[in-house]
Amino acid sequence: MQNNANEMAVFNTAIYVRLSKEDIVAAQSGRESNSITNQKQLILDFLKDKPEFNIVSIRIDDGYTGTNFDRPAFQRMLNDIKAGRINCVVVKDLSRFGREYINSGKYIHRLFPVLGVRLIAINDNIDTITRDESSEFSITLKNLMNDNYSRDISVKVRSQLQVKRKHGDFICPFAPYGYQKCEGNHNRIEPDPYAATVVQDIFNWKIQGMTNNGIAIRLAESGILAPLEYKRHKGEPLFSGFKMKERCEWTAQAVARILTNPIYIGTLRQGLRRRPNYKIKKSIPTEENEWVVIHDAHEPVVTKRTFYLAQKALLIDTRAAPRATTVYPLSGLLECGECGNAVTRSTINNGYKLYSYFRCSVRTKENRCELKQVPEAQVEAAVLQLLQEHISAVVELDRCLSEIQQVPYQKINVAKCEQRREKLAAEIARYRDLKASLYEDMKEGLISKTDFCDIRGQYDARIADALIAQEQIDRELSIYLSGEQSPNNWMKTFTEHRGLKSLTRAVVLECIEKVVIHKDEKLEIIFEHSEDYARLVSSLQEYAARGILGEAM
Template identity: 30%
Template sequence: MKVALYCRLSEEDKDKINPSDVSESIQNQRALLEGYALANNWQIYDVYSDDDWSGLDADRPDWNRLLKDAEAGKFDTIICKSQSRFTRDMEAVEKYIHKKFIEWGIRFIGLVDNADTSNKGNKKQRQIIGLTNEWYCEDVSDNVKAAFDVKRKSGKFIGSFAAFGYIKDPNDNNKLIVDEEAAKIVRQIYDWYLEGFGIQRITHELNKRQIPNPTIYKKRSGSNYKKTVDNNSLWNRTTVKRILQNPLYAGHMAQGKIKKVSYKSKKFVTIPKDEWIVVKNTHEPIVKESVFLEVQRRFKLRQRSTCEGQAHIFATKVKCLDCRSTMEKGTTSKDKGKYSFLRCKLYLKTPKENKMCTSHYIRLDTLEEVVTNKIKEYINNYLDEDNAVNILKIESEANNKVKSLEKEFDKTDMYLEEQTQLLKSLYIDKVKGIISEEMFVSLNSEFNKRKEFCEQKKKNIEKQIEEISNKANDIGEWTKTVKKYRDFDKLTHTMVNELIDFIEIGEKNKITGEQVVKIHWLF
């Protein structure tokens, strides 16, 4: 009789192998099967072996070669160490072991679980084995998912490969550290977007500069990245958009974005953004939180670029003073030349005969001149001597307040420790019979109330310290930003982003020609 031997080992099996196993290793499986065939004087046609493949996977290369040769009638019998080595999928058990193999005249033998299709009374046992194997896979899948969710919720990275801009920490595979070379590209993408570049323009710039896309970069960096790629290192709009919307770059771990349809399927489905598992401040950010939030704000408002691929410097920041609608850009070409202007969006969208607002028309170059003058005035006022003294006073008061709160925190903590020690003494007195059980219960109840009050007080103090410290830091950062632009010549997109929250435009007075331009600063 001519036989085929099939061996399989999955990554999970490898974790279980130890020197005492009558082992699952490919070598030991093969030795067992060869010994069995030779003991029965059967001729071995070929040995088929799949290393690092799941028993549920129908894409196993040697498994498919085995099936092809079986259908061609190249052997009479298939021998495996167990039925689970052949497959853990109940559908495959029924399709091949109980149907196709019978049609092809193939006998199937699983040595250690006594699966044998030559024994008709053995079929129910084989089906029970098949169900048990599949249930095992389902249980393993559920356990793995649960373990992964625990890691995700604790902010640990569980992906095979870090996102572009990061690498896994060599000392901790669940932690990300910045890959500075790639991080520079990420920062440039964010900077371009805040300068008004559209996604298509950013994609074009990256490709024009021949910057390798994330997939090619991983390959060239020596990562064992298995995704099929060609030599095309071009970026695309989807990749750029994902980078701009991923909270990972602001230092927040965002995982659970996709999931498998089932443990038996390779198909993945996308999870809604509000169901992602996001853990704040888990690793070093590549871009500032304020930068990331500004980019998301613009996405939400659908920042649009011009035909040159760049939005105007006030994009998404200019609103109608009366209806609060975003002002939309228009361009005209007249005798005096081509120029751009802004008009109320609500005015543009409503019918001519039933306008819900007025145009609030303002030329862009006029707005730029007004805002430039207002910024210069603001900077001069902010940095004058009186204000500088006031800022120092605020910072000093903040430091004193923090020190006072820290003392109060330590005092509360000490009181709590004293009360804890007192309760321990009371417990000993109760055990010795010095005080009654009723008295101890009463005192313990009072202690728990005081403890709860003190714990809440400590939390409140910590919150106050954090708020005061953040405010002081904000003042310091804002002062640096303002000083940076003290002697600026030309208004830029970056300046607008760093200094201005939004601008409101009033309707121009037809008699006086006056028009309100109200700037809301970020600080």
């Protein structure tokens, strides 16, 4: 009698279908298609001639994994069940319901029976209204199999993605601001004509001395849409790891993310985060040595030189006044020659005009440093003069080099490189011999085990330094012998600024490493490429001593 009653009962039914990225992998390997359309059609065909089922809703989770139940359509269906609107759920098979063994069992064996909900998995031939010990075991076994299937698929997907990363494929779901996915290949990116120019402006403004907040204000005032708003404007799907407002605006943080991302020089970094396993949704950072980094993976938006200067601007201490949108030309580059601390800028209003000066930050706070305050105008004028003199010196070096191009300049440089390399090779051999004799000294009791470890570490460090220096020499040799480019391209940094009339933030960042102010108000400037400059001067002096310059001139 009970069975007849059940057969005559009308069940308010929810059809539930789900498709995830795991199913794409299955389809690619030739398994049965689990498309949304196929699932719905199969269930509707099953219910077509069964009047006891009253279809109340069709719930669809498209693109959601079965390893958890944090799915919007499933949660809405669950709310309907708890509200008493649904008392039957029909799925194609148990894997569509869920692939996680523990929580799937919680719903099927505990929650649904308590709420009086019938579950039908068509292809698994499961109907909980006719449950018995055999069907209970079958459900448990299938849930275990589905859980194991998720684990296998997760391993395969991770492996496939890692191969794609190493091939330089772009596997993120959306392109970063400034780029767009290529029309014919979504695993490649290309500059977005509009957004790429905005990115270039951001880098240029930073180099020119604007603060991150100042850049954000300028972008907003210019009516340029923030990255997420731009995606929304283009009709692209939105996803962000950050909390989204109704309307997203430019912020200093958004500007900083762009300025620090090497993707804009063509460097593709992937695998920076990972999920511990297929059941945990939250990702964790990976060690840097596990990242997959591909250089020149795509067309750059800014030059490497521009990117380097922007990083330099970000790294130095450039605290500005609360409402200031730019920094001063020498901000963050001044150092006290007496105590080595930063020299900061201060301003005094004497009632008639503003008076700006530099003073040691330690003297300002603790009155301990001997460096007295120096007028800003005096420092900037002195820096400008010294920079002009250095530029003139580099221009003269460039002229000398151009005049000795027809003499055995290349041969001399090659010979010098080979001499340096031979010297390093002898040094490496010597330290390796010393290392080999250390063990014998320890065995004979001449040195302790602690001394053995310490000295061996010192020798290893010397060998490592020498090997790095050898690699640098090899690179120089290949440049000299190939004739493709000059190792003195750094000179353009200065020669491009010949005739410099004023001090700007961009010129300072490009040409100056730091400015040291001494207590006698003398300035010492450490220029960019100072080692290259010193080496070139030494070489030219050697050429002059050999009479090579005179012959050329």
